Amino acid sequence: MSLAERQERDLACPIEFMRLTLTYDGPLPAANGKNPRRAEKNDIRRYIQPQIKEALQAHPALDNGERFKLWTDLEPSEQYSDHPNRFFVAYKIGSYGFLPLITRKHHMVCELDILIDLKSFSMRYGCP
Numbered sequence: 528m529s530l531a532e533r534q535e536r537d538l539a540c541p542i543e544f545m546r547l548t549l550t551y552d553g554p555l556p557a558a559n560g561k562n563p564r565r566a567e568k569n570d571i572r573r574y575i576q577p578q579i580k581e582a583l584q585a586h587p588a589l590d591n592g593e594r595f596k597l598w599t600d601l602e603p604s605e606q607y608s609d610h611p612n613r614f615f616v617a618y619k620i621g622s623y624g625f626l627p628l629i630t631r632k633h634h635m636v637c638e639l640d641i642l643i644d645l646k647s648f649s650m651r652y653g654c655p
Contacts, residue, residue, distance in 0.1 A: 550575075
């Protein structure tokens with residue numbers, strides 16, 4: 528079965544399980560209405576982006592990167608067009624491009640578990 532045939536089949540049967548562990552080692556300052564911490568949030572996005580890209584290029588649920596390679600081989604104007612058989616649904620906001628792993632189009636959902644190493648956190652930031 529070709530990759531194109533698998534993609535069509537997979538759109539009818541979305542991925543049921545994909546587990547990723549993304550790590551971030553750095554400060555997590557609180558945001559509020561006066562200071563939404565946009566720069567800090569963007570720093571965290573930049574920190575984890577290579578980890579997400581690695582998953583796109585190698586995760587077994589994504590045909591070990593074949594789906595991502597098909598997307599990267601497209602012309603830039605085609606990468607952000609909505610094609611019914613395309614697995615990835617990329618979009619732009621301003622000059623920034625986004626390629627989410629989880630989309631409503633494919634009836635996917637995401638669960639997020641956060642683990643904070645309190646011992647390391649308190650030692651690093653001087654908390655009791």
